[in-house]
Amino acid sequence: MIACRGSQSQALRIWIVVLTDLAVIGELFLAMYLAHTRREQFTAVFAGVFFGLLIPTIALAKLLLRRLAPPEASGDPPEAVSPEGPMIQ
Amino acid sequence: MDWLYVTMPIAGVEIFWPGLLILGLGVGIIGGFFGMGGAWMVTPGLNILGFPMAFAIGTDIAHMAGKSLISTMRHSKFGNVDYRLGVIMIAGTVGGFELGAQMIMWLERIGHVDLFVRVGYLILLGLIAWLVFADVLQKRRKEREARATGKLQPDAAGGIQWHKTFHKLRIPPIVHFKAAGIRCSMWLPVIVSFFTGWLAGILGIGGGLIRMPSLIYLIGVPTHVAVGTDLFEVAISGLYGAASYTYKGRTELVAAIIMLVGASVGAQIGSVATKYVRGYGIRLFFGVAVVGCGVSVALKLIGSFSSTWRGLLDAAATVLILGLVVALSGFIVLRFVRGARDELRMKRQREAAILSQR
Numbered sequence: 174m175i176a177c178r179g180s181q182s183q184a185l186r187i188w189i190v191v192l193t194d195l196a197v198i199g200e201l202f203l204a205m206y207l208a209h210t211r212r213e214q215f216t217a218v219f220a221g222v223f224f225g226l227l228i229p230t231i232a233l234a235k236l237l238l239r240r241l242a243p244p245e246a247s248g249d250p251p252e253a254v255s256p257e258g259p260m261i262q
Numbered sequence: 263m264d265w266l267y268v269t270m271p272i273a274g275v276e277i278f279w280p281g282l283l284i285l286g287l288g289v290g291i292i293g294g295f296f297g298m299g300g301a302w303m304v305t306p307g308l309n310i311l312g313f314p315m316a317f318a319i320g321t322d323i324a325h326m327a328g329k330s331l332i333s334t335m336r337h338s339k340f341g342n343v344d345y346r347l348g349v350i351m352i353a354g355t356v357g358g359f360e361l362g363a364q365m366i367m368w369l370e371r372i373g374h375v376d377l378f379v380r381v382g383y384l385i386l387l388g389l390i391a392w393l394v395f396a397d398v399l400q401k402r403r404k405e406r407e408a409r410a411t412g413k414l415q416p417d418a419a420g421g422i423q424w425h426k427t428f429h430k431l432r433i434p435p436i437v438h439f440k441a442a443g444i445r446c447s448m449w450l451p452v453i454v455s456f457f458t459g460w461l462a463g464i465l466g467i468g469g470g471l472i473r474m475p476s477l478i479y480l481i482g483v484p485t486h487v488a489v490g491t492d493l494f495e496v497a498i499s500g501l502y503g504a505a506s507y508t509y510k511g512r513t514e515l516v517a518a519i520i521m522l523v524g525a526s527v528g529a530q531i532g533s534v535a536t537k538y539v540r541g542y543g544i545r546l547f548f549g550v551a552v553v554g555c556g557v558s559v560a561l562k563l564i565g566s567f568s569s570t571w572r573g574l575l576d577a578a579a580t581v582l583i584l585g586l587v588v589a590l591s592g593f594i595v596l597r598f599v600r601g602a603r604d605e606l607r608m609k610r611q612r613e614a615a616i617l618s619q620r
Contacts, residue, residue, distance in 0.1 A: 194527045198283070201523045205279060209265040216271050219516055 186241050193234040200226040273317040273514045281311050281584070286325065286521030288587030290528020294333045295535050295594050296474070296489070296548060303587055304521070305465065306383060306559050310580045315376045316366060317514055319465070320507030324518035327500030329525040334493045336533040342490025344441035344483070347451055348498070351491075354455030355462070355499045362463020363506050380563045382465055386472065387556035393475055394549035425482030442483040442491070454480055455495065462499045463506075489536070528591065535594050538601020551590045558582040 204223035208215045269276050285307045292303070304325070308318035337343055369375040425444075433447040458473040473495060477488035507513045558579045565575035 190530070194530070197523055198527070201283070201520065205268065205520075206265050209268055212269070215268070216516060219519075223519070 182241050182243065186238055189234055189237050189241070193230060196230050197227060200230065270313075270514050270517055272511070273313055273321075273517075275312045275314070275317075277312050277517065279517075279520055282308075282517055282520040283524040284584065285311070285587060286329075286524025287528040288524075288584075288591040289521075290329055290525030290530075291532040291535070291591035291594050292528075292551075292587070293329060293525070294336070294529035294532025296532075303555055303583065305379075306555065306562070306579075307583050307587070308517070309376075310558070310562060310576070310583055313514065313517070315379055316370050316512045319366065319379070320504075320510070320512035321514045321517045321521075323462075323500055323503035323507055324513045324515065325521040325525060327497060327504045328518075328522045329529055330493050330497035330500050332526050333529045333533055334490070334497050336530070337490035337493055340486075340490070341441065342486050343494050344439050344487050344491045345494070346437070347439045347442055347481075347483070348491050348494040350437070350448055351451045351455035351495055352498050354452045354457075355459035355495055356502050358456040358459025358461075359463040359499050359503055360506065362460045362465075363503070363510070365464055367510060376566065377563075379465060380559050380566075383559045384556055384563070386461065386465065387552050387559065390472070390475065391549050391552045391556065393479070394546070394552065397479075398546050398549070424479050428480055429482060439483075442481075442487045444482050446481065450481055458495075459499055462503065486536075531595060531598060532591075535598035535601075538598050538605070547590070547593065551586050554582060554586045558586070 200223060203226070204219050207222050208219035211218050266278060266280055267276055268279050285304065289303050289307075304322040305315075305318045308322055309315055313321060334343065366375060366379075369378050425446075428450055429444070429446050431447050431450065433449050435448050436445060437448045438445045454473070454476045458476060461472055474488055474492045477483040477492055478485055483491065504513065504518075508515075561575045561579040561582070565572040565579070568575070
Protein backbone atom coordinates (compact mmCIF):
# COMPACT_ATOMS: atom_id res chain seq x y z
CA MET A 174 0.00 0.00 0.00
CA ILE A 175 2.86 2.35 0.85
CA ALA A 176 4.40 1.65 -2.55
CA CYS A 177 1.08 2.44 -4.28
CA ARG A 178 0.71 5.69 -2.34
CA GLY A 179 4.30 6.58 -3.26
CA SER A 180 3.68 6.05 -6.97
CA GLN A 181 0.43 8.07 -6.79
CA SER A 182 2.30 10.94 -5.17
CA GLN A 183 5.03 10.66 -7.84
CA ALA A 184 2.42 10.75 -10.62
CA LEU A 185 0.84 13.83 -9.04
CA ARG A 186 4.22 15.54 -8.89
CA ILE A 187 4.77 14.84 -12.59
CA TRP A 188 1.34 16.31 -13.37
CA ILE A 189 2.18 19.45 -11.37
CA VAL A 190 5.41 19.92 -13.36
CA VAL A 191 3.59 19.41 -16.68
CA LEU A 192 0.77 21.81 -15.73
CA THR A 193 3.29 24.41 -14.55
CA ASP A 194 5.12 24.20 -17.87
CA LEU A 195 1.85 24.64 -19.78
CA ALA A 196 0.82 27.54 -17.54
CA VAL A 197 4.13 29.32 -18.15
CA ILE A 198 3.73 28.93 -21.92
CA GLY A 199 0.17 30.29 -21.64
CA GLU A 200 1.46 33.27 -19.62
CA LEU A 201 4.04 33.96 -22.32
CA PHE A 202 1.35 34.07 -25.02
CA LEU A 203 -0.80 36.40 -22.87
CA ALA A 204 2.15 38.71 -22.14
CA MET A 205 3.09 38.90 -25.84
CA TYR A 206 -0.52 39.60 -26.85
CA LEU A 207 -0.92 42.40 -24.29
CA ALA A 208 2.51 43.88 -25.12
CA HIS A 209 1.55 43.91 -28.82
CA THR A 210 -1.50 46.08 -28.04
CA ARG A 211 0.78 48.75 -26.47
CA ARG A 212 3.76 48.76 -28.79
CA GLU A 213 5.27 52.01 -27.43
CA GLN A 214 5.77 50.31 -24.05
CA PHE A 215 6.37 46.81 -25.39
CA THR A 216 9.19 45.65 -23.09
CA ALA A 217 7.68 47.15 -19.92
CA VAL A 218 4.22 45.63 -20.53
CA PHE A 219 5.72 42.26 -21.51
CA ALA A 220 7.98 42.10 -18.46
CA GLY A 221 5.24 43.31 -16.09
CA VAL A 222 2.62 40.81 -17.26
CA PHE A 223 4.94 37.86 -17.79
CA PHE A 224 6.95 38.07 -14.57
CA GLY A 225 3.85 39.15 -12.61
CA LEU A 226 2.26 35.81 -13.53
CA LEU A 227 5.42 33.67 -13.69
CA ILE A 228 6.67 34.31 -10.15
CA PRO A 229 3.43 33.26 -8.36
CA THR A 230 3.08 30.25 -10.70
CA ILE A 231 6.59 28.98 -9.95
CA ALA A 232 6.19 29.69 -6.22
CA LEU A 233 2.89 27.76 -6.10
CA ALA A 234 4.36 24.85 -8.04
CA LYS A 235 7.39 24.68 -5.72
CA LEU A 236 5.11 24.73 -2.69
CA LEU A 237 2.95 21.91 -4.03
CA LEU A 238 5.96 19.83 -5.03
CA ARG A 239 7.50 20.25 -1.59
CA ARG A 240 4.27 19.18 0.10
CA LEU A 241 4.02 16.10 -2.09
CA ALA A 242 7.68 15.13 -1.67
CA PRO A 243 8.23 11.85 0.21
CA PRO A 244 9.60 12.62 3.73
CA GLU A 245 12.92 10.78 3.25
CA ALA A 246 13.69 12.31 -0.18
CA SER A 247 15.88 15.38 -0.16
CA GLY A 248 16.48 15.23 -3.91
CA ASP A 249 16.21 12.93 -6.84
CA PRO A 250 17.44 9.36 -6.49
CA PRO A 251 21.14 9.11 -7.37
CA GLU A 252 20.57 6.02 -9.51
CA ALA A 253 18.40 7.99 -11.94
CA VAL A 254 21.21 8.04 -14.51
CA SER A 255 23.21 4.90 -14.94
CA PRO A 256 27.01 5.05 -14.57
CA GLU A 257 27.38 4.03 -18.21
CA GLY A 258 26.21 7.47 -19.20
CA PRO A 259 23.36 8.77 -21.24
CA MET A 260 24.18 7.98 -24.82
CA ILE A 261 27.56 6.36 -25.07
CA GLN A 262 28.74 3.16 -23.51
CA MET B 263 -3.09 37.00 -35.93
CA ASP B 264 -0.68 39.85 -36.59
CA TRP B 265 0.30 39.81 -32.91
CA LEU B 266 2.31 36.67 -33.64
CA TYR B 267 4.71 38.92 -35.57
CA VAL B 268 6.40 41.53 -33.38
CA THR B 269 9.07 44.14 -33.91
CA MET B 270 11.84 43.39 -31.43
CA PRO B 271 12.44 46.53 -29.34
CA ILE B 272 16.26 46.57 -29.39
CA ALA B 273 17.17 44.82 -32.66
CA GLY B 274 14.28 46.57 -34.48
CA VAL B 275 13.49 43.56 -36.71
CA GLU B 276 10.08 41.93 -37.19
CA ILE B 277 10.06 38.34 -35.95
CA PHE B 278 7.56 35.46 -35.93
CA TRP B 279 7.99 35.04 -32.18
CA PRO B 280 6.38 31.54 -31.74
CA GLY B 281 9.28 30.42 -33.95
CA LEU B 282 11.57 31.49 -31.11
CA LEU B 283 9.53 29.38 -28.66
CA ILE B 284 9.72 26.32 -30.93
CA LEU B 285 13.44 26.85 -31.46
CA GLY B 286 13.96 27.19 -27.69
CA LEU B 287 11.90 24.07 -26.92
CA GLY B 288 13.70 21.91 -29.47
CA VAL B 289 17.13 23.16 -28.54
CA GLY B 290 16.30 22.71 -24.85
CA ILE B 291 15.49 19.04 -25.43
CA ILE B 292 18.63 18.51 -27.52
CA GLY B 293 20.82 20.51 -25.13
CA GLY B 294 19.51 18.79 -22.01
CA PHE B 295 20.02 15.42 -23.66
CA PHE B 296 23.46 15.83 -25.26
CA GLY B 297 24.75 18.09 -22.47
CA MET B 298 25.41 21.10 -24.59
CA GLY B 299 23.85 24.51 -24.92
CA GLY B 300 22.66 23.71 -28.42
CA ALA B 301 23.68 27.19 -29.50
CA TRP B 302 25.24 25.82 -32.69
CA MET B 303 21.61 25.55 -33.81
CA VAL B 304 20.35 28.73 -32.12
CA THR B 305 22.72 31.37 -33.54
CA PRO B 306 22.14 30.27 -37.16
CA GLY B 307 18.46 29.75 -36.27
CA LEU B 308 18.06 33.28 -34.91
CA ASN B 309 19.97 34.70 -37.85
CA ILE B 310 17.73 32.76 -40.24
CA LEU B 311 14.59 33.94 -38.39
CA GLY B 312 15.70 37.52 -39.05
CA PHE B 313 18.11 38.71 -36.34
CA PRO B 314 21.34 40.46 -37.39
CA MET B 315 24.34 38.23 -36.58
CA ALA B 316 25.69 40.20 -33.58
CA PHE B 317 22.19 40.22 -32.01
CA ALA B 318 21.79 36.51 -32.79
CA ILE B 319 25.01 35.82 -30.86
CA GLY B 320 24.17 38.08 -27.90
CA THR B 321 20.57 36.83 -27.60
CA ASP B 322 21.64 33.23 -27.94
CA ILE B 323 24.18 33.56 -25.15
CA ALA B 324 21.64 35.27 -22.84
CA HIS B 325 19.06 32.50 -23.29
CA MET B 326 21.74 29.82 -23.03
CA ALA B 327 22.92 31.02 -19.61
CA GLY B 328 19.52 30.49 -18.02
CA LYS B 329 18.88 27.22 -19.79
CA SER B 330 22.23 25.72 -18.85
CA LEU B 331 21.70 26.64 -15.20
CA ILE B 332 18.47 24.60 -15.20
CA SER B 333 20.18 21.61 -16.86
CA THR B 334 23.25 21.87 -14.56
CA MET B 335 21.06 21.72 -11.46
CA ARG B 336 19.32 18.67 -12.88
CA HIS B 337 22.59 16.87 -13.74
CA SER B 338 24.14 17.87 -10.41
CA LYS B 339 21.43 15.88 -8.62
CA PHE B 340 22.51 12.82 -10.63
CA GLY B 341 26.17 13.34 -9.58
CA ASN B 342 27.17 14.12 -13.18
CA VAL B 343 29.10 17.34 -12.48
CA ASP B 344 32.83 17.38 -11.62
CA TYR B 345 32.94 20.77 -9.91
CA ARG B 346 36.73 20.74 -9.42
CA LEU B 347 37.25 20.27 -13.15
CA GLY B 348 34.57 22.88 -13.89
CA VAL B 349 36.11 25.50 -11.59
CA ILE B 350 39.61 24.94 -13.06
CA MET B 351 38.19 25.44 -16.54
CA ILE B 352 36.49 28.76 -15.66
CA ALA B 353 39.71 30.81 -16.06
CA GLY B 354 40.31 29.54 -19.56
CA THR B 355 36.64 29.81 -20.52
CA VAL B 356 36.24 33.44 -19.41
CA GLY B 357 39.59 34.57 -20.86
CA GLY B 358 38.91 32.90 -24.19
CA PHE B 359 35.35 34.21 -24.29
CA GLU B 360 36.33 37.86 -23.87
CA LEU B 361 38.94 37.53 -26.61
CA GLY B 362 36.26 36.12 -28.94
CA ALA B 363 33.68 38.82 -28.05
CA GLN B 364 36.24 41.59 -28.71
CA MET B 365 37.01 40.01 -32.10
CA ILE B 366 33.28 40.05 -32.98
CA MET B 367 32.98 43.76 -32.12
CA TRP B 368 36.02 44.49 -34.32
CA LEU B 369 34.61 42.39 -37.20
CA GLU B 370 31.28 44.24 -36.89
CA ARG B 371 33.09 47.57 -37.15
CA ILE B 372 34.86 46.52 -40.36
CA GLY B 373 31.63 44.94 -41.74
CA HIS B 374 32.71 41.30 -42.08
CA VAL B 375 31.02 39.73 -39.08
CA ASP B 376 28.34 37.73 -40.98
CA LEU B 377 30.77 36.20 -43.46
CA PHE B 378 33.36 35.39 -40.80
CA VAL B 379 30.90 33.79 -38.38
CA ARG B 380 29.19 31.70 -41.08
CA VAL B 381 32.50 30.42 -42.44
CA GLY B 382 33.61 29.75 -38.86
CA TYR B 383 30.46 27.73 -38.29
CA LEU B 384 31.01 25.73 -41.46
CA ILE B 385 34.54 24.81 -40.39
CA LEU B 386 33.46 23.94 -36.86
CA LEU B 387 30.45 21.86 -37.91
CA GLY B 388 32.59 20.07 -40.50
CA LEU B 389 35.16 19.18 -37.84
CA ILE B 390 32.53 17.96 -35.40
CA ALA B 391 30.80 15.86 -38.05
CA TRP B 392 34.14 14.33 -39.03
CA LEU B 393 34.96 13.55 -35.38
CA VAL B 394 31.59 11.93 -34.74
CA PHE B 395 31.56 9.84 -37.94
CA ALA B 396 35.22 8.84 -37.56
CA ASP B 397 34.52 7.70 -34.02
CA VAL B 398 31.48 5.66 -35.02
CA LEU B 399 33.36 4.07 -37.95
CA GLN B 400 36.36 3.26 -35.75
CA LYS B 401 34.08 1.69 -33.15
CA ARG B 402 32.35 -0.44 -35.82
CA ARG B 403 35.70 -1.51 -37.30
CA LYS B 404 36.86 -2.64 -33.85
CA GLU B 405 33.63 -4.54 -33.35
CA ARG B 406 34.10 -6.30 -36.70
CA GLU B 407 37.69 -7.19 -35.78
CA ALA B 408 36.56 -8.43 -32.38
CA ARG B 409 33.90 -10.61 -33.98
CA ALA B 410 36.43 -11.99 -36.47
CA THR B 411 38.87 -12.94 -33.70
CA GLY B 412 36.06 -14.23 -31.50
CA LYS B 413 36.84 -11.83 -28.67
CA LEU B 414 34.11 -9.80 -27.06
CA GLN B 415 34.52 -6.03 -27.50
CA PRO B 416 33.68 -4.10 -24.33
CA ASP B 417 31.50 -1.08 -25.09
CA ALA B 418 33.80 1.40 -23.38
CA ALA B 419 36.81 0.27 -25.39
CA GLY B 420 35.58 1.55 -28.72
CA GLY B 421 36.20 4.82 -30.51
CA ILE B 422 38.84 7.52 -30.33
CA GLN B 423 41.02 7.55 -27.20
CA TRP B 424 43.39 10.51 -27.64
CA HIS B 425 43.20 11.30 -23.92
CA LYS B 426 45.62 8.45 -23.16
CA THR B 427 48.32 10.35 -25.08
CA PHE B 428 47.46 13.68 -23.43
CA HIS B 429 47.53 12.12 -19.97
CA LYS B 430 51.23 11.33 -20.57
CA LEU B 431 51.92 15.08 -20.34
CA ARG B 432 53.03 15.40 -16.72
CA ILE B 433 53.32 19.21 -16.42
CA PRO B 434 52.66 20.06 -12.76
CA PRO B 435 50.34 20.51 -10.98
CA ILE B 436 48.81 17.08 -11.53
CA VAL B 437 45.22 17.06 -10.30
CA HIS B 438 42.89 14.21 -9.43
CA PHE B 439 39.29 14.75 -10.56
CA LYS B 440 37.18 12.56 -8.33
CA ALA B 441 33.80 12.60 -10.12
CA ALA B 442 35.48 12.13 -13.51
CA GLY B 443 37.83 9.50 -12.09
CA ILE B 444 40.94 10.82 -13.89
CA ARG B 445 44.37 12.26 -13.03
CA CYS B 446 46.00 14.72 -15.41
CA SER B 447 47.93 17.98 -15.67
CA MET B 448 45.83 21.00 -14.66
CA TRP B 449 46.99 22.72 -17.86
CA LEU B 450 45.15 20.25 -20.07
CA PRO B 451 41.61 21.40 -19.06
CA VAL B 452 42.79 25.05 -18.90
CA ILE B 453 44.03 24.98 -22.53
CA VAL B 454 40.93 23.12 -23.73
CA SER B 455 38.64 25.60 -21.94
CA PHE B 456 40.50 28.65 -23.33
CA PHE B 457 39.98 27.40 -26.88
CA THR B 458 36.32 26.48 -26.29
CA GLY B 459 35.77 29.83 -24.51
CA TRP B 460 37.19 31.67 -27.53
CA LEU B 461 34.84 29.74 -29.82
CA ALA B 462 31.96 30.55 -27.47
CA GLY B 463 32.73 34.26 -27.73
CA ILE B 464 33.26 34.34 -31.47
CA LEU B 465 30.44 32.03 -32.57
CA GLY B 466 27.92 32.70 -29.81
CA ILE B 467 27.95 29.10 -28.71
CA GLY B 468 28.24 27.79 -25.18
CA GLY B 469 31.23 25.84 -26.35
CA GLY B 470 29.51 22.55 -25.58
CA LEU B 471 29.62 21.48 -29.21
CA ILE B 472 33.42 21.37 -29.00
CA ARG B 473 33.88 21.15 -25.20
CA MET B 474 31.82 18.00 -24.71
CA PRO B 475 33.81 16.00 -27.32
CA SER B 476 37.01 17.61 -25.97
CA LEU B 477 36.22 16.51 -22.42
CA ILE B 478 35.61 12.97 -23.67
CA TYR B 479 38.32 12.59 -26.31
CA LEU B 480 41.12 14.91 -25.05
CA ILE B 481 40.72 14.77 -21.26
CA GLY B 482 39.16 11.31 -20.92
CA VAL B 483 36.13 12.27 -18.84
CA PRO B 484 33.35 9.63 -18.82
CA THR B 485 30.45 10.69 -21.01
CA HIS B 486 27.88 11.22 -18.26
CA VAL B 487 30.30 13.42 -16.24
CA ALA B 488 31.33 15.25 -19.45
CA VAL B 489 27.66 16.08 -20.05
CA GLY B 490 27.12 17.54 -16.55
CA THR B 491 30.49 19.32 -16.30
CA ASP B 492 30.10 20.80 -19.74
CA LEU B 493 26.68 22.21 -18.80
CA PHE B 494 28.22 23.77 -15.69
CA GLU B 495 30.86 25.38 -17.91
CA VAL B 496 28.23 26.53 -20.43
CA ALA B 497 26.29 28.19 -17.59
CA ILE B 498 29.43 30.05 -16.43
CA SER B 499 30.45 31.21 -19.90
CA GLY B 500 26.80 32.00 -20.65
CA LEU B 501 26.40 34.24 -17.60
CA TYR B 502 29.65 36.04 -18.37
CA GLY B 503 28.77 36.25 -22.07
CA ALA B 504 25.25 37.56 -21.43
CA ALA B 505 26.68 40.35 -19.27
CA SER B 506 29.38 41.12 -21.85
CA TYR B 507 27.05 41.27 -24.89
CA THR B 508 24.31 43.16 -22.98
CA TYR B 509 26.90 45.77 -22.00
CA LYS B 510 27.79 46.03 -25.70
CA GLY B 511 24.03 46.51 -26.58
CA ARG B 512 23.74 43.33 -28.63
CA THR B 513 21.23 41.33 -26.57
CA GLU B 514 17.49 41.17 -27.35
CA LEU B 515 16.18 40.29 -23.90
CA VAL B 516 12.53 39.71 -24.92
CA ALA B 517 13.63 37.15 -27.49
CA ALA B 518 15.97 35.55 -24.95
CA ILE B 519 13.09 35.22 -22.44
CA ILE B 520 10.79 33.67 -25.07
CA MET B 521 13.44 31.14 -25.99
CA LEU B 522 14.23 30.46 -22.35
CA VAL B 523 10.59 29.53 -21.67
CA GLY B 524 10.73 26.93 -24.45
CA ALA B 525 14.21 25.82 -23.46
CA SER B 526 13.39 25.40 -19.76
CA VAL B 527 10.56 23.00 -20.67
CA GLY B 528 12.75 21.23 -23.24
CA ALA B 529 15.77 20.92 -20.92
CA GLN B 530 13.64 19.07 -18.34
CA ILE B 531 12.56 16.57 -20.99
CA GLY B 532 16.06 16.22 -22.46
CA SER B 533 17.91 15.64 -19.20
CA VAL B 534 15.36 13.08 -17.95
CA ALA B 535 15.48 11.35 -21.35
CA THR B 536 19.15 10.47 -20.75
CA LYS B 537 17.84 7.80 -18.39
CA TYR B 538 16.06 5.98 -21.21
CA VAL B 539 18.04 6.53 -24.39
CA ARG B 540 21.27 4.64 -24.89
CA GLY B 541 23.38 3.35 -27.71
CA TYR B 542 26.11 4.39 -30.09
CA GLY B 543 23.57 5.05 -32.86
CA ILE B 544 22.60 8.27 -31.10
CA ARG B 545 26.03 9.66 -31.98
CA LEU B 546 25.38 8.89 -35.63
CA PHE B 547 22.05 10.70 -35.49
CA PHE B 548 23.76 13.64 -33.82
CA GLY B 549 26.38 13.66 -36.60
CA VAL B 550 23.64 13.83 -39.24
CA ALA B 551 22.08 16.80 -37.39
CA VAL B 552 25.46 18.57 -37.38
CA VAL B 553 25.82 18.02 -41.13
CA GLY B 554 22.28 19.34 -41.69
CA CYS B 555 23.02 22.42 -39.64
CA GLY B 556 26.19 22.98 -41.69
CA VAL B 557 24.22 22.70 -44.94
CA SER B 558 21.73 25.25 -43.59
CA VAL B 559 24.54 27.73 -42.82
CA ALA B 560 26.06 27.08 -46.26
CA LEU B 561 22.71 27.84 -47.95
CA LYS B 562 22.52 31.14 -46.06
CA LEU B 563 26.12 31.94 -47.03
CA ILE B 564 25.54 31.20 -50.72
CA GLY B 565 22.33 33.25 -50.60
CA SER B 566 24.26 36.30 -49.40
CA PHE B 567 26.29 36.26 -52.66
CA SER B 568 23.32 35.73 -55.02
CA SER B 569 20.49 38.29 -55.13
CA THR B 570 18.48 36.09 -57.55
CA TRP B 571 18.45 32.97 -55.37
CA ARG B 572 18.60 34.66 -51.96
CA GLY B 573 14.87 34.29 -51.12
CA LEU B 574 14.72 30.62 -52.06
CA LEU B 575 17.99 29.72 -50.33
CA ASP B 576 16.99 31.61 -47.16
CA ALA B 577 13.64 29.77 -47.06
CA ALA B 578 15.40 26.41 -47.57
CA ALA B 579 17.84 27.24 -44.75
CA THR B 580 14.95 28.14 -42.39
CA VAL B 581 13.03 24.95 -43.17
CA LEU B 582 16.18 22.86 -42.75
CA ILE B 583 17.26 24.30 -39.40
CA LEU B 584 13.78 24.19 -37.86
CA GLY B 585 13.20 20.73 -39.37
CA LEU B 586 16.43 19.50 -37.78
CA VAL B 587 15.51 20.84 -34.36
CA VAL B 588 12.04 19.27 -34.61
CA ALA B 589 13.36 15.91 -35.90
CA LEU B 590 16.12 15.52 -33.34
CA SER B 591 14.02 16.65 -30.38
CA GLY B 592 11.06 14.56 -31.62
CA PHE B 593 13.31 11.50 -31.76
CA ILE B 594 14.51 12.08 -28.18
CA VAL B 595 10.95 12.65 -26.89
CA LEU B 596 9.72 9.51 -28.64
CA ARG B 597 12.45 7.36 -27.09
CA PHE B 598 11.85 9.02 -23.72
CA VAL B 599 8.10 8.30 -23.80
CA ARG B 600 8.74 4.70 -24.84
CA GLY B 601 11.33 4.22 -22.06
CA ALA B 602 9.11 5.83 -19.42
CA ARG B 603 6.15 3.66 -20.49
CA ASP B 604 8.26 0.48 -20.18
CA GLU B 605 9.53 1.57 -16.78
CA LEU B 606 5.98 2.23 -15.53
CA ARG B 607 4.83 -1.17 -16.80
CA MET B 608 7.68 -2.93 -14.99
CA LYS B 609 6.97 -0.95 -11.83
CA ARG B 610 3.31 -2.00 -11.91
CA GLN B 611 4.33 -5.63 -12.45
CA ARG B 612 6.68 -5.44 -9.45
CA GLU B 613 3.94 -3.92 -7.28
CA ALA B 614 1.45 -6.56 -8.41
CA ALA B 615 3.98 -9.31 -7.62
CA ILE B 616 4.55 -7.90 -4.11
CA LEU B 617 0.79 -7.69 -3.48
CA SER B 618 0.18 -11.24 -4.73
CA GLN B 619 2.93 -12.59 -2.43
CA ARG B 620 1.03 -11.14 0.55
